[in-house]
Amino acid sequence: MVRSRLNNLYQSLRKKYGKPQGQWTLWCKRPKSIREREEIIIGSVLTQNTNWQNVEIALGKLKKENLLSLNRICRVKKASRLHPTIRSSGYFRSKALYLRNTACFFESYGGVKKAMKAPHDDFRKELLGVKGIGEETADDIMLYALDMPSFVIDEYTRRFVKKHDLTSDLSYGSLKDYFEERLPRNFKTYQDFHALIVIWGKENK
DNA sequence: CACCAGGAATGTA
């Protein structure tokens, strides 16, 4: 079997780091409960341009207030109800709106379980229609919460591509295609590889 | 005290 350069790089990271740890223990877990999938969706929004450490504080507060649930978040009367709870994750006014938009999108869609059965391309377009969800967050949600094979491109992925001089076009769509065309099309490979790239990236600034 | 972290929306040309 012919192995792409990307596959070799993935194997190298696996050998170096093993299974992704920390946050990735949950994000790469298989299988996951619906509750865990909802937590990942919520975390995906809160982690936009923000340290995971600050997100964890917010997730802990949401849990204490019984708000670590898409249904509960969608049903808060005003998004500002979430301000003190998610404050630590930064941009709290925007994210309160984004989070509720996202939660209500899944509620009206019919829940996480139904979303997992949706056609990927159509679902991605619908997700991108939610105010507060851009390409990276959409792919985070699809890949890690819904087990869909949609590769995530982020700042760490770009660093990885530059470091190994893999390709020159660093636009989101181009990089996404680059990875998806060269890896076995399954969500497990995508999850672990992307998680390992982030772990690698934190060590290589 | 200055700087930064898995971004996204909005405005401008």
Added chain:
DNA sequence: TACATTCATGGT
């Protein structure tokens, strides 16, 4: 299409 600006906290 391509950039610039805005939004905010907690850790280093």
